[in-house]
Amino acid sequence: MGNLIVRSDCIVTCNENSDILDGYVFIEDGKIKDIGKGDAPKEYYDHADFIDARGKTITPGLIDAHTHLIHGGSRENELALKLNGVSYLEILKMGGGILSTVASTRKASKDELKAQGKVRLDQMLVHGTTTIEAKSGYGLDFETEVKCLEAASELNQVHAVDIVNTYLGAHAIPEAYKGNTEGYMTFMINEVMPYIAENKLAEFMDVFCEEGVFSPEQSKILMKAAKKLGYKLKIHADEIVPLKGAELASEMQAVSADHLLAISEEGIDAMSKAKVTAVLLPGTSFYLMLGAYANARKLIKRGVRVAIATDYNPGSCPTENLQEIMTHACFGMRLLPEEIIRCMTIHAAYAIDRSRELGSIEIGKSGDLAIFKAPNLDYIIYHFGINHVDKVIKNGKLVVENGNLI
Ligand SMILES: [Zn+2]
Structure with missing residues (x-):
């Protein structure tokens, strides 16, 4: 001070x-x-x-409102495969993709995860980022999810970058629960969420609402349970398929809905009305070679508050640098510099419920x-x-x- x-x-x-x-x-x-x-x-x-x-x-100070900070391993070995047209599902079958990150995250000790997390936080800081949101979600079992959230909490104590924790157990269905999504949900609701809430390891709960992951109905059950335990809500919504995730976010009064490439017209109106912040991730569009970005201009015109984040993660956007993301927001989404800076400061503060303390x-x-x-x-x-x-x-x-x- x-x-x-x-x-x-x-x-x-x-x-x-x-x-x-x-x-x-x-x-x-x-x-x-x-x-x-x-x-x-x-x-x-x-x-x-x-x-x-x-x-x-x-x-x-820049605010990165969507990161998957804590994970083991890296996935540069998938780069040539992707360029050779091997699909993500095929990479998964080979034990790659999120499965390989889950395996290395489980294997890593808390100290190893902290050491790797610190290197990433240092990168963020030297590129101008002073506060981030950090999700778990590469453990999926009790021990590893708790280990990752503890690692982030302990880093928050010692590092200049402030970290807001999010529990994202609902990132994928772990192997142990293959074909038994309901069973995994019960495990999260009864065992993991109460422990994390009680030990104040996460302020937010996030869910990956997408075809083949968690349906809107399942997401709603998880969000309701989390809300009861005092979590604030986030959702990975309408990234690939329009599943009405934005509508669900609005109904559940989530703080933010993230990705939104396939948001419906009704979803836009609902978010605008419910004042749910949209967190858009143009670096991910670029890195996945989607050739498409979320329609930031349309969301802004319709009165949705738009934030922009890195989506730092080892699979679909491995960069800590928000200045790099400014480039994609500008040339991919055609936002103006004065819009982009608000998306990474005051609007990002809204996306992590810190608009009274930070962002301007x-x-x-x-x-x-x-x-x-x-x-x-x-x-x-x-x-x-x-x-x-x-x-x-x-x-x-x-x-x-x-x-x-x-
Ligand atoms: Zn994400």
Whole structure:
């Protein structure tokens, strides 16, 4: 927790009016205490460090609202197979895909998972991300799901990046319950969910609602059970097949519905009305070579709040870098830079229920800032494929300097 004055001619506040200021931000005891035009009042300098970021662009610390942070192993061996036209189902049959990640995650110790998770968090931080959501879902059994959530919770205690945990046991049907989805659901509802809730290992429960995984009816049962235990809700919805996952998210008052490439017209209206945040994942569209993106423009026009995240995971989007995702949001979804930055700050804060504390440069919010070596916001996206981050400030403390961890 430090006191800090930051001066810049391009402070992208991401407040309600999307104000861009030539001015200063004053952070006291980790929180934004004052913002104004021009130079900061003289009395602030007596008890604060000063960062001159003129010529650079300041945004709120980026928020990655959808990641699968904790897992064992990696899947680069599937790259050539995919390019040779081997389908995901065939890769699964060979023991690859999510099955291989589940196997390596089960095998890894908690310390190994933490060490790998830390490397990813470091990458996130040096690319400007100060808060993330992290899902379990590569264990599927009791021990491994708990181990992964504990690993993320323990990392949250020691790492500058803040982590919001989500239990995603309903990511796939484990081998042990093949052909017995109901049995797996009962196990999650009766054994795993109560333990995780009681031990405060996850704030959210998420479900993969998709053909061949969990149907909307099954998803609803899981969501109802989770809600009773005090979880907030998320859902992987309408990614490939329009199953009315968006409608379900709205009915269950989920905080977010994610993916949404195949959302129905009714689903859009329902989400807009129920104020469910849409989390779109253009990096995944790119990486899966889908040739299609969620229709962000249509969702925005119809009044749905849109957030954009990495979907960091070992299979369909292995990158920690939100600046890379900005490129896909811009050139794949045709969003404007000023829209994209809101999708990764204030709207992402809504997607993890942190909009009161995070996501904009406003008085009372956390002193989380990303400072980019770029004269304006457009430049960050225009000059793509490199890391523009100069400094990162978390709770008023300098944690990245000249693009490197301190
Ligand atoms: Zn996901």
